[in-house]
Amino acid sequence: MSIEEIPQGSDVNVIPKNEKKARELIKKLNLKQIKGISRVTFKQRGNLIYAIDQPDVYRSAAGTYVVFGEAKVDDMNQRIAEAQQQQAQQEALQKAAADAKSTSDDKSPESITADLEKASIQDNKKDEEEDEGEIDESGLDPKDIEIVVEQTQVSRAKAVKALKAHDGDMVNAIMDLQ
Template identity: 85%
Template structure:
């Protein structure tokens, strides 16, 4: 029976030929299967995680593990950004509810709110200025990429820091950290 002949929605586990051979060899090596493991993760530099859901895990007497399953890339930076965005949205909803509850404000409170709003608009304008096209002539693209990766800043900030420190990556990274 080929993969095309399997009805859609059927609960069938198709094991590739090479994986089947590996499993047979593991049985010959007297590896013990460990039950009850629902997820195995491998962390790589840069918060990149490879996750295997519902794996088959085998352990040798020496403590070596063999893991079978489909590995999927799980980017923690993306997850953290999504969680922060969701938290900010919840805080905004709570603030809106609190503002609606206290509709009558004193003149001092209104002035403070206007100043705060003006500061936030200025920050957004500065962020917009930084996101535009950046002249990176005279700088190495690899250096810019390394600074962006290490400090998690925008390309514009990385180029600005490199120019400030005359192309010295170490000082630019220290300045942005």
């Protein structure tokens, strides 16, 4: 019976010729088969692992082992990355569920901090909308305005407003904006 004649789904173990010879030699060496081992792994540098599922394991009297089976490369770095990704997804789901459960009456520090952040973002948007109008830069040096904008990381309109409030004094304008 050839390999092509074996029906699919049948539980047949085809042993290559070299493996058959090795098994016969093992019997001559009086190695004892160890039953009940479901997986054997060999670790190499760089977290590279060779895994043999459902192996045939033999042990000598001296304590050495002979393992038969199909070795597959098992990359631990990839497994770790997948586990971290799954953990991050679970944490995100838990956080989303916790956010859905929390109500507006929640007095926890996290909810208070979140409310304050939302309020500050809305205030910043209002300030930016106010600053978008025409800017009256008369009486101010454009270089001074650029220096204030560069040092404080604010909009040009805020820099002009601060310079006018301090009569063109750059140092006080910068201190006021920070």
